[in-house]
Amino acid sequence: MNGKKVAFYTLGCKLNFSETSTIARSFKDEGFARVDFSEEADIYVINTCSVTDNADKRFKTIVKQAQKVNENAFVIGVGCYAQLKPEELAAVDGVDLVLGATEKFKITDYLNDLSKNDFGEIHSCEIQEADFYVGSYSFGDRTRAFLKVQDGCDYKCTYCTIPLARGISRSDKLENVLNNAAEISAKGIKEIVLTGVNIGDYGKGEFGNKKHQHTFLDLVKSLDEVEGIERLRISSIEPNLLKNETIDFVAESNSFVPHFHIPLQSGSNDILKAMRRRYMRELYVNRVEQIKAVMPDACIGVDVIVGFPGETDEHFLETYNFLNELDISYLHVFTYSERDNTPAAEMDQVVPVKVRKKRSKMLRGLSAKKRRAFYESQIGNKASVLFEGENKKGYIHGFTENYVKVKAPWNPALVNTLHEVELKEIDEDGLVRFDFVHKPQAVAV
Known part of the structure; x- marks a missing residue:
């Protein structure tokens, strides 16, 4: 397998981004080289979402994109849509392999033969079997990392397919989350975003049962003590699970924004x-x-x-x-x-x-x-900005700790750095211009 190239495309949420990164690392361990999705690859992996109809339709478009670059490439569909409707994905022209909720993390085990199939091969468990936890986090794609702490959901909202696609609520062990956070920090990443399906339910099923070993507040307090993390951000959390104690702790914490x-x-x-x-x-x-x-x-x-x-x-x-x-x-x-x-x-x-x-x-x-x-x-306030890594039409963008999006003329020296700024005015594109409180040496006046 060595010398072969693999490319990834992620639809949907932050959780999917963290899992794509974990799947990509498993390919790297097998000797694959990762390339951009727009480049020629031997394997294209598409991590799907099923929250909206649009995500379903986009899958077909993305398969076509891959085929345009290399019509003989091996195309794999994974993720929520792959678990919910594997036959539908397998029937899409050009798709060779479809992996469900538990199988996606063993993806390289299914790559014995990369020859094209007339109809996609399906490996998909009954969702009741998705009762174990696979930790993951993303890095290398952005200046922030998405750290998965929880998966699945026990809620029965009448519109939602997530429990059908991801199974029961279950969490990573606290020590694993802390180790992953320390690993991310050691790579020089300044911000970690906590992600999961229902992260406020953290601690449930940690050892295969439904009892909470830890609470979400325990998790937040422990992460706040990890050395070297500049910023921690909580992604989506249910209002009934966001307790006042957590809100009060975030207000006083070292790292939570x-x-x-x-x-x-x-x-x-x-x-x-x-x-x-x-x-x-x-x-x-x-x-x-x-x-x-x-x-x-x-x-x-x-x-x-x-x-x-x-x-x-x-x-x-x-x-x-x-x-x-x-x-x-x-x-x-x-x-x-x-x-x-x-x-x-x-x-x-x-x-x-x-x-x-x-x-x-x-x-x-x-x-x-x-x-x-x-x-x-927020205009007139002083804030800390973490700058992103992309040149967008001659500008660099960044976010304050409270998620105000700012812009400045492109300067690669600012990428993945934190600077104190004063917010000055809203530009015509809706982003905020600023002055540096202490102008970095790398930034021309």
Whole structure:
């Protein structure tokens, strides 16, 4: 196998990025050279997502991209869509191998023969068998690393296929997470983003049972003591699992940044009940108020779904007004799409697609307004910026600890460095310009 090249494409969430990195390292251990997806490779691995219809459709497009570069390449589909609908993936022209939830981490075991198949070969477990934990983290792709701490979900939200695609909630051992964090830090990476399917449920099933060995707060406190990590960021966490003790700890911590991403999904209690979410909107308000009380400059991102079955105009306006009045910073808006084998797909009062799109557009407009207002509230503040590694049309971008996106003329010496800045003004593209508090020697005046 030595001398062969492999390329990867990741759809979906931060968790998928961390797992792609782990899969890529297993190829490296077997002597493969990793190349960019746009380059010629012997094997193309596509890590799929199934959260939206769009991700399903994109898979076919990405397979075609790989075939254009090398029509004889061996194409492999892994990830959530591969677990949910392996036959559908295997039937896509050009796909040779499809691996489910547990098999993807043993991917190199399936590469005895790289000759093309007429129909993709499937290795996919029953999802009940996905009861063991495989740790992973990403590095090398970005200035920040995604560290997986938990997988799977025991919640039964009526619209969601994730439990079907990833299995039960289970976590990494605390010592493994801390070792991985120390490894990442030793590679010179300045920021770690904690990721998982339901990270607030951390500690469950650590040793194959459902009892919590540790809590999410234990995890946060332990990570805060790891030497050499400049920044720790919590990715999406359920509002009912984000406890006030965790919020208070983050406010006083060494490394955790004042940025939370908290799924809401709807501002209507009627719709939250139909979705089988585990909280009402009143609890969500409480969490936002608690964060802002102890971290007034905190950035709060919100997931919201529009067009869920039974969502009337009144329900939608309830959500819109709720979000408009809430002290949040931006939205991730999802247009509801029917997923096979979910209770929501069988529900009556289906919202027309045209109406879903209109509502989605309204909330995206609200998100832009919220982000602008948040950025404006930060002008004049001093902040620490971690600079990214990409030259974007002559500019380098970076993020403050509270997730304000800044820009400056491109300078490679700034990549993966932290600098204190003063935020000055919002540019026409919506990003923030700044002055260095202490101008680095590498930066020309």
